[in-house]
Every structure is written in structure tokens, then in C-alpha cells.
Amino acid sequence: MKPEIKQSALTYLEDWLAHDKFDGLLDGRPSDYRPLLEWMITSEKFNLVLDSFYQVMPFGTGGRRGPVGVGPNRINPYTMASSIQGHVQYLRDLLPGEEELKVVVAYDVRQYKDLRQLYPPDLPNPVFGFSSKDFAHIATSVYCAGGVTVYMLPDELNDYISTPELSFFIRLLGAHGGLNVSASHNHPDDNGGKFYNGKGGQEIPPNDERMVKIVETISEVTSMPYSAALETGLIRPLTAEHRQAYIDLNLGLRLRGDAGPAKIVFTPLHGTGRNTVGRCLNAAGFEEGKQFFTVEAQREYRGDFANVKFRTPNPEVPESLELAIEEANRVGADVALATDPDADRIGAAVRRDSEMVFVTGNELAIILTRYRLESLQRAGQLPATPLVLKTEVTSELMATIAKAFGAQVIGDLLVGFKYVGDVLDQLERTGHFGDLKAGLSDFILAAEESHGLLLTPEIRDKDAAGAAIVLAELTSDLKDAGKTLYDYLIDTYKRYGYCCNLLRSTIMQGAAGTAAINKIQERLRGDPPSSIGGVKVLSISDYWDEQAFGAFKSDTDRSSRNLLTINLDNGLRAVIRPSGTEPKNKVYIEKSSAPLGVDASDEEFEQMRTAIDDEVLAFSNAFMGTMLGLIDVELPAYALEISDLVSLENKRHFAEKFVPGFDDRAKAVLEEQLDAESVQAWIDSELNSYGADARLLVARALRSWISGCRRDEPERESTFAIQEKLFLS
Numbered sequence: 001m002k003p004e005i006k007q008s009a010l011t012y013l014e015d016w017l018a019h020d021k022f023d024g025l026l027d028g029r030p031s032d033y034r035p036l037l038e039w040m041i042t043s044e045k046f047n048l049v050l051d052s053f054y055q056v057m058p059f060g061t062g063g064r065r066g067p068v069g070v071g072p073n074r075i076n077p078y079t080m081a082s083s084i085q086g087h088v089q090y091l092r093d094l095l096p097g098e099e100e101l102k103v104v105v106a107y108d109v110r111q112y113k114d115l116r117q118l119y120p121p122d123l124p125n126p127v128f129g130f131s132s133k134d135f136a137h138i139a140t141s142v143y144c145a146g147g148v149t150v151y152m153l154p155d156e157l158n159d160y161i162s163t164p165e166l167s168f169f170i171r172l173l174g175a176h177g178g179l180n181v182s183a184s185h186n187h188p189d190d191n192g193g194k195f196y197n198g199k200g201g202q203e204i205p206p207n208d209e210r211m212v213k214i215v216e217t218i219s220e221v222t223s224m225p226y227s228a229a230l231e232t233g234l235i236r237p238l239t240a241e242h243r244q245a246y247i248d249l250n251l252g253l254r255l256r257g258d259a260g261p262a263k264i265v266f267t268p269l270h271g272t273g274r275n276t277v278g279r280c281l282n283a284a285g286f287e288e289g290k291q292f293f294t295v296e297a298q299r300e301y302r303g304d305f306a307n308v309k310f311r312t313p314n315p316e317v318p319e320s321l322e323l324a325i326e327e328a329n330r331v332g333a334d335v336a337l338a339t340d341p342d343a344d345r346i347g348a349a350v351r352r353d354s355e356m357v358f359v360t361g362n363e364l365a366i367i368l369t370r371y372r373l374e375s376l377q378r379a380g381q382l383p384a385t386p387l388v389l390k391t392e393v394t395s396e397l398m399a400t401i402a403k404a405f406g407a408q409v410i411g412d413l414l415v416g417f418k419y420v421g422d423v424l425d426q427l428e429r430t431g432h433f434g435d436l437k438a439g440l441s442d443f444i445l446a447a448e449e450s451h452g453l454l455l456t457p458e459i460r461d462k463d464a465a466g467a468a469i470v471l472a473e474l475t476s477d478l479k480d481a482g483k484t485l486y487d488y489l490i491d492t493y494k495r496y497g498y499c500c501n502l503l504r505s506t507i508m509q510g511a512a513g514t515a516a517i518n519k520i521q522e523r524l525r526g527d528p529p530s531s532i533g534g535v536k537v538l539s540i541s542d543y544w545d546e547q548a549f550g551a552f553k554s555d556t557d558r559s560s561r562n563l564l565t566i567n568l569d570n571g572l573r574a575v576i577r578p579s580g581t582e583p584k585n586k587v588y589i590e591k592s593s594a595p596l597g598v599d600a601s602d603e604e605f606e607q608m609r610t611a612i613d614d615e616v617l618a619f620s621n622a623f624m625g626t627m628l629g630l631i632d633v634e635l636p637a638y639a640l641e642i643s644d645l646v647s648l649e650n651k652r653h654f655a656e657k658f659v660p661g662f663d664d665r666a667k668a669v670l671e672e673q674l675d676a677e678s679v680q681a682w683i684d685s686e687l688n689s690y691g692a693d694a695r696l697l698v699a700r701a702l703r704s705w706i707s708g709c710r711r712d713e714p715e716r717e718s719t720f721a722i723q724e725k726l727f728l729s
Helices: 002-018 034-042 046-053 077-094 132-146 163-173 207-217 227-232 239-249 277-283 318-331 361-378 398-403 418-430 464-480 485-496 510-526 555-560 602-629 638-640 650-668 675-685 694-712 714-727
Strands: 063-067 101-109 147-154 177-181 190-197 234-239 264-267 292-294 335-337 346-352 357-360 389-390 408-413 442-447 453-454 499-507 534-542 564-568 574-576 582-591
Touching: 002 034, 002 046, 034 046, 034 499, 046 499, 063 077, 063 408, 063 499, 077 132, 077 177, 077 190, 077 207, 101 163, 101 190, 101 239, 132 147, 132 177, 132 190, 132 227, 163 177, 163 190, 163 239, 163 464, 177 453, 207 555, 227 714, 239 277, 264 277, 264 464, 277 292, 277 464, 292 318, 292 650, 318 346, 318 357, 335 418, 335 464, 346 361, 346 464, 346 485, 357 361, 357 485, 357 638, 361 389, 361 398, 361 442, 361 453, 361 464, 361 485, 361 499, 389 418, 398 408, 398 485, 398 582, 408 418, 418 442, 464 485, 499 602, 510 574, 510 582, 555 582, 574 602, 582 602, 602 638, 638 650, 650 694, 650 714, 675 694, 675 714
Parallel strands: 101 147, 101 177, 147 234, 264 292, 264 335, 389 408, 389 442
Antiparallel strands: 063 190, 177 190, 335 346, 346 357, 442 453, 499 582, 534 564, 564 574, 574 582
């Protein structure tokens, strides 16, 4: 660890010990966090101290997001309040002549319960039980103390609004900015603040850095008790009429006059989506209990996401749709939909004969690109120069389809929907984006591979509701013709070419993890490999190349452009970048095929798809191994099959500690030196830090390890049988 990181942590720790950073922010709640700090020190929890204090939590792709806790590198009353203080100052500097500044404040369902068990439960913890609504009250108190008018839901409603609603309301109300207290699909112990500008989007470089610089200078926060803020007259309600305007906007995307025959299951995964996707589909004519079914176990607002597999309310994760798929099979639904807690992302599973099949974010983008262009063309409503937007890491097949309809495509946007919002803003103001000329009326849709879709320019962030409305319409159109969404996807692949897209990620937590993520990028950039997994590297496109991509606008621009595209032999492509919102790096792997044609048999298609999928999966493991080698980490092949929801530290623990220990204990059970119950308890204790449903997270890797042992040591079959019974049964 670099000495300057340790010194930074020590400086911040001394400051937090000397000054009560929560003073005046908790509206009567106890604010003393010193017992927690003293416990960290006396218990020698130095990794926790270092990670909590080595830096002020930086802004990512649109704000701050991370674990709730004590310290400047945690989300807590002080880091939230100082962010808001900086936002107030930023708005004052940006709009010096504006007499009445207005913002919209939203919050999701989160409530901090220390599920990671980082702090001792017997010590007072001033942030325990803190909800997104509590953080929103702190934010509102700072805004009002600064003379800023706040639009938010009345407290007595005990309700929530989503990210796309927030974006829409900013534009509807003529507000100058907005805040959503949310950590999207992160772990339940995380929270954050997503900041929005007056266009309903998030700031891009260099404006985002201007705000960051201001926040970094904040040393004092001007606030008032929330009860006093309520008396200022600066808090105004978001009304039922405002919310209905959002519903009506999305209903306007329909091209057919009725709901049609589609049958849909929906789960909000305990989040805000029942107010958006749920209300929109009901209003579109999908009657509750007949054509529209909600997963009751996940309908309730719950910040711990208790009934979601792995407690990961992320529609990118197939397991998050498990209960929705069960319900779809029970009622015979055509499609199952899911939204993350702030309802900007959408996930889906579609019917294939008697089973439901998960659909990736790239596949949703492909389906909606084709259908939206196709249906608008059929209705005579397709603009003369339709416009489709996607990010650099989203499937190239989306662009191929769009161009087949004569659409203009901006296909290399940086990751983060704020760049989509910027394109729409420039088109609205100037009628062009770079050399491309278009207006908002030309916009068809925008997509990113992480299940983010937008189908109306009146919203400047992802919106699951608009995508749900159009998917429901498509499902009914297809059902009228005796077909399914799955049929439509396969037909699309046959017509335009199959494209396999695979996302891999590696969680690397704390200061050491951040250093490792940066080191990987540095080494790939400075000494790129000539081949990966035996596949020749043809070229590398580096977004830090100022000659190719322009001069950096700011440090935040440099951070957003920390992206490498690696083109390889055999048509393989890999993009690697650090995540802007989570402690991980992400690798996007893609390989496409030429179109087979609509007359190709399903058997031909499946053979081709399986071959490409197998090639991409094998290459992804080779890439992950090469990447980890850059930070001197070597994992056995089976450990690369552990879910990417598990941190690298725990993957190493699994290979180096758990597997040998489990092998020894299985032998001891076979020799009747240990009982099975004690081994079961040991397994759960060892895997506890991996996350909820830990056995499922590592089950594939354990099967792979056992399979390898069976091949190499067939004489130990009885031990392997015991292992399967202990772990996998």
C-alpha cells in the first residue's frame, strides 16, 4: 500500500475524531459515531479503517454511490449533506441570475441494516436504519437552508418515485436540477445520490467536474432541521397530476388501440416499478389477475430485497427473475418482466414452448430496435431520417438492424446514459450532434447493454416503463400471429446475423481493489498482449488516445474514457473498463456471425449459436485469467466459474482455503471422524462473506472442481460422492 494512501486515511480519521461530522444533521437522532471508530482501531480493523477513510467518495457516472457507514468514503449524513451543499453552490454559480432555484428530490426504498456485518451490533450506530427517505430529508434541509425550492412527494403518502419519473418531472416543472437518493441495483447496504441537470439528464464533462471541484471545497454545511424546512414554504408537492402525465407520456408510445391477447407477469423486485411499469400496463388495458400478474412476494417496498435471489435486485442477473418465471409458468404468461429498485432498467424472460428463457439487455435492445422501426414504418410514422443511439459496449447488431431501415446511428457513446441525454440536449438546442443532423422527432430509441432503454426524448435517462409498454404491444402482435417473442428474436438473428455478447466483471473492493483495477488498465495500455488465450490481438482502440478521440475536457472526462477496445482474430472483440458506480472492472466480449437467412432451419441456427457461445465463453475465461495475471493473481480454471457477484478476494479464498478445507472434511466424514452436520455448518460459516445464497454463487465452480478431480483421481469416487451430497444436494 502506498504511504500517501495511509497518510490520507490517517488525516481524515483524525478530522472525524476531532469534529462531529453528523452534528446538526440528524434532526434529534443520536449522532455519536466515536464508539465505532474506537472499536475499529482497538479491534485492529485496519482494512475497514483504510477503506472508510483513505479518500472522499468520488463521483462516478452521475453522482456518489457506495456502502453506507462512517467515514468520508462512505455514504452517510455528512457525505450526503456536503454533496448537496456543493450542488447548491454549483447551481448558484451556473445560474447566477436565477432568483428561484428549483430542484426535484426523489428517493428509493433502501434502508441500511448492516447486512454485511461490518460493525458490532451492540455498539451505537447513528446510520443504522437510515433509509433513502432519511437521506432525502437531509438533502431537502440543505436545499431549503440555501433558499432552493424542492419538489418531492408528500411524506404522508409513504410512496416513492422512480428515476425516469424524476427526469421527466424536472423538465415538466422547469426545475434547474434534481437528486435521486438511490443505489439502483447495488447491495442493500449501499446508497447514494444521483444528480440531474435542468435538462433532466446527468452532467457530462466538463460540467460534472465543476460540481466535483465545488463539492471537494465544502468544509461547512448550512442546514436546518427537516421540521423547520417544512415551515419555509420551499417544499412543494409532486402531485397525482404530475404522475399521470408521466403515465400518459409512455402510453403515447402505443401503436395499437387495445392491449391485445398478451399475458404478462411483472415484478418490481421490492422497488418503485409498480408505480411505473405496473401502472402503465394496467392503464394500457392489461387487467390485473387476467392478463397482468404481479409477483406478490416481491410487490412490497423492502429495502433489504429479502425475497430476491442473492439480495441482488438487478434485472441483468437471471436469478433475479426466478419468482417471476415461476409465476409465469403457473399462469401461462407469454413474458415475465422485472425492474430494479429505481425502475430505470428492465429485465425479461420470454416463453419458448413450455419453458421461460432469460433475455439479455443486448437482446432486448435488438428486439426493440427492429420492432420499433418495423412497426413505425408499417404505420407510416417512421421519420425520414430515424435516429438510434447506443453505447460502445452495446451489441453491434443493434446498429446493423437500424441501418437496414435507413436509420442514422450514433453507436460509440461512452458508458452512462448521461451521454444519451447529452445527444438529445444538443439535438434539441442546435439540431445536430457533431456532423449528424436530426431533431427530437427523429429519435427512435437509445439502449445500453445493461438493460437500459429509452423510447421518448421527453425523458433523459433510462425508462423501464416505455420499454415495457412496447414489449407488451409486440407480444400481443406476435400472439395474434401465433408467434412468441422468442420466435421473433430467433427470426431477427437469422435475418441480420447472430451476435453473442457476454459481460464479465471482477469485484475488487477497498483501496487495494481500486489500485488493482487501475493497474490492469495501465498494463493493458502500456504493454498490450499480442494474443489472449491463443487468439491474436489485431488492434487496440484506446479512448485515452487524444489524437483519435480529442483532448480531455476534464479529469472526469479522463475517467469516463478509461476504456480499451481490443479487436482480435476470429471476429472477437473485448472492451474493458472500470465501473463508474461499483468497485469492479467490466469486460464486454462480442462475436457476430453472418446472417443465415430466414429459411435456415432451427437446427442449423442452434448449431451455429452453440459453437459461437462456447467460443466466447472459453475466450472470456482466458481473458479473465490473462487480466488477473497483470495483478499477479492466478486462479485455477474452476474458480473462474464462480459467479461474478462474488469478490476476487472471496474467489481466492474459495480456491486457496475453502476447497482444500472442504476436501479434508469430506474425507473425515467418509472415515466417520466428522459428522455431516458440523461440515454443513462449516461450509455456511466459510462462505458467509460471499453474499446471500452463497452456495448457489459457487455451485458451478465446485461442480467443475469435482469433475476435474473425478477425471484425475477416479479412485476417490466415494469422497466426491460425499462432497456432492454435503454441498450440492
